[in-house]
Amino acid sequence: MPPVPAAAGSRYREVRERASYAALDVEEGVVGSVSGGCVEAAVYDLCVQALQDGETVLQRFGYSDEDAFAVGLTCGGVIDILVTPVTGPAPELREALAAAARGEPAALARVIRGPARLLGTALFVRTDGSYKGGLGEHPDLDRTAAAEARALLDAGRTGTIELSEDGSLCPGGLTLLVESSVPPPRMIVFGAIDFASALVQVGKFLGYHVTVCDARPVFATRARFPEADDIVVDWPHRYLRHTETDARTVLCVLTHDAKFDMPLLTEALRMPVAYVGALGSRRTHADRERRLREVGLAERELRRLRSPVGLDLGGRTPEETALSIAAEIVAARHGGTSVPLTRTSTSIHHDNGAPSMLVAEGALD
Known part of the structure; x- marks a missing residue:
């Protein structure tokens, strides 16, 4: 080999x-x-x-x-x-x-x-x-x-x-x-909104164990998120502080509410997880960064935040937004450029030329 x-x-x-x-x-x-x-x-x-x-x-x-x-x-x-x-x-x-x-x-x-x-x-x-x-x-x-x-x-x-x-x-x-x-790696979606429902479906398709967390029990229900693996009713930052995460975990903050976002992102950006993304406009992002600096987050921690979340696909619907977020997660995971392949001349698969080792079993007893 x-x-x-x-x-x-x-x-x-x-x-x-x-x-x-x-x-x-x-x-x-x-x-x-x-x-x-x-x-x-x-x-x-x-x-x-x-x-x-x-x-x-x-x-x-x-x-x-x-x-x-x-x-x-x-x-x-x-x-x-x-x-x-x-x-x-x-x-x-x-x-x-x-x-x-x-x-x-x-x-x-x-x-x-x-x-x-x-x-x-x-x-x-x-x-x-x-x-x-x-x-x-x-x-x-x-x-x-x-x-x-x-x-x-x-x-x-x-x-x-x-x-x-x-x-x-x-x-x-x-x-x-x-x-x-x-x-499977974890995807934790904070904020039980319509965009979260679409993101849960995409996350499951990509092979994640998907958890939806929201402090509002009227929204965080099995009826609204039938495909989620876990539904948690708790304050997002409190749940994140006590749940198990690792270097493969992706955190998607869709709450779009400062009283949830600020304590949650303060916790998330200091954790060794794979991805932290937050929904919101550019104006929301600028205000969010200002608030996070005020509570003591360093610039290296702020640079980890993907906000506004997702790639620029031009979509508007919850499904299109979920696809945009998922595309950014995949690109971040594999070191992709997010540039259309027709505009690149590099390898399609970002594996640095490493071959796959493929194994075939001769028979099952």
């Missing part, structure tokens, strides 16, 4: 796109997809072959390869496909599937490069560092791999790590893909 950019001083190589999975069962057929269509037929053939000979195989497809062109990989880039036949109990895979179904954070570390006898072996790792399965013969290998996988899991990242067969951290023959499965 070509080098994947890593943060300075890090021994982890991050896979910018989450690993994708497909499964082939001899009786039930194909479930899932690994490339959105480019190499599906070729992967199917690999799976059939793996089921017949019982061997794990790693196959690369690249734009310059004749085989890749033949199977339709015309969009460029590199795809590595790991096909693992599953014919026995595979307790580590069962544990991973069960944890994912329960929404529990867990990681699966799999050997994607190394000796043939280890290729495809897997280790299921929990948040407390305990694990199930095994990667090799050396007793230190599983312990080291579990510790490294837990570090990636704590950060909610999928990536690769380099280890030696004896479990030392010196790169020496093994590459592990660590797939972290974590609960």
Whole structure:
């Protein structure tokens, strides 16, 4: 696999796109997809072959390869496909599937490069560092791999790590893909207004766990927000102060009322969350900034505020406004420029050239 950019001083190589999975069962057929269509037929053939000979195989497809062109990989880039036949109990895979179904954070570390006898072996790792399965013969290998996988899991990242067969951290023959499965990121929408209803729907579409919070019980009701995961009746700043957030959390302030906005934004802009946006006109924003400075927020904190919230799409309706906000959230998450692609010549996907590691299971028991 070509080098994947890593943060300075890090021994982890991050896979910018989450690993994708497909499964082939001899009786039930194909479930899932690994490339959105480019190499599906070729992967199917690999799976059939793996089921017949019982061997794990790693196959690369690249734009310059004749085989890749033949199977339709015309969009460029590199795809590595790991096909693992599953014919026995595979307790580590069962544990991973069960944890994912329960929404529990867990990681699966799999050997994607190394000796043939280890290729495809897997280790299921929990948040407390305990694990199930095994990667090799050396007793230190599983312990080291579990510790490294837990570090990636704590950060909610999928990536690769380099280890030696004896479990030392010196790169020496093994590459592990660590797939972290974590609960969905949170979107907290403050202000139970019509715009919030549209934003809840878009947030759910993007895969967020969406909470609506408003201090007014007459507006914060299940009837008004049937698609929200949680509806909270509380003062926004008080709820934010005591609820769980992380570096993936996005906060959308739609209350448009200073008595709610000021204490809420004072809390929000000092928290290590991914995004803080606030609805309002430019005049409202200027007054909001003045008030926030008066209560002591620093300029670096104020620069985190996305206000007026959203990208300039020219829309007016709640649905159009929700789309504008969601577009800004996606751009902020991936480092997008928000410039029309027809006016740019850079890569469409902001992954710094990092390839995706795509994994196909040979069969489900």
